[in-house]
Each structure stands twice: as C-alpha cells, then as structure tokens.
Amino acid sequence: MKKRVKSADCPCGSGLLLSACCGPRLAGERPAETAEALMRSRYTAYALGDEAYLLATWHPSTRPDGLDLAADPVKWVGLSVESCTGGQAGDAEGRVCFVARYKAGGRAGRLAEDSRFLSEDGRWYYVDGEVG
Numbered sequence: 001m002k003k004r005v006k007s008a009d010c011p012c013g014s015g016l017l018l019s020a021c022c023g024p025r026l027a028g029e030r031p032a033e034t035a036e037a038l039m040r041s042r043y044t045a046y047a048l049g050d051e052a053y054l055l056a057t058w059h060p061s062t063r064p065d066g067l068d069l070a071a072d073p074v075k076w077v078g079l080s081v082e083s084c085t086g087g088q089a090g091d092a093e094g095r096v097c098f099v100a101r102y103k104a105g106g107r108a109g110r111l112a113e114d115s116r117f118l119s120e121d122g123r124w125y126y127v128d129g130e131v132g
C-alpha cells in the first residue's frame with residue numbers, strides 16, 4: 001500500500017491528493033460537476049488564499065468587487081459537508097450545508113453555513129449562504 005504524502009492532501013478533507021481533487025478546479029482545468037464539488041473547491045481556495053478562483057466562481061448577482069483574504073488572516077483547518085439538496089449535474093440549483101473549522105488569532109472557531117448555488121451553462125456558481 002502506498003503512503004500518502006500528508007502535505008499534499010486536499011484541504012477540503014476528501015482524503016484525495018490536492019492534484020486529484022480541488023487542484024485542477026482551481027487551475028481552471030476541470031469545472032466542478034456538482035454544487036458540492038464547487039463548494040469544496042471554494043473552501044480549498046479560501047484555505048490556499050486563491051482570491052481569483054473565489055471571484056470566478058461567485059455568481060455575478062452577488063459577487064463582491066474584490067476580496068482581500070490577507071486582511072483577515074484565518075487558517076482554515078477542516079471541512080465537513082453535512083447535507084446537499086439538488087446540485088447534481090443537470091440540476092439548475094443546489095444547496096450545501098457545511099461546517100468549516102478555522103483558527104484565527106490563536107482561537108479555534110467554526111462556521112456553519114447553508115450555501116446556495118446556481119448552475120448556468122454547465123457551470124456552478126456560489127450565490128449566497130445563511131450562516132447558522
């Protein structure tokens with residue numbers, strides 16, 4: 001059995017290597033097939049500080065003018081996807097409930113969100129979310 005290289009594990013917690021999971025999505029090589037896949041890749045983008053990918057996958061109706069992740073240094077340390085509704089290939093919309101864990105200023109925190117996604121021209125976009 002092959003040993004996995006810990007440092008290359010995908011931040012989204014899938015258990016796959018970054019290069020076999022969210023990496024190709026962030027590189028623009030493989031669009032997310034499902035709302036959950038997009039959500040995972042956006043979490044990874046937050047973890048890696050990839051602002052361009054976050055903006056590119058934000059629905060134009062709610063997309064901010066810009067992001068400055070460095071201004072608010074949060075270390076994202078874990079993700080668990082709790083449930084999904086719709087959001088499969090061929091669906092027009094989907095919801096993903098997740099809990100993301102982070103560390104900020106030496107303190108641990110968690111963010112629970114019910115995110116909404118829309119599919120347009122075969123691509124998933126993040127619309128908005130309710131923090132719960």
Ligand SMILES: [Zn+2]
Pocket residue numbers: 010011012013014018021022023040041044
């Ligand atoms: Zn991933």
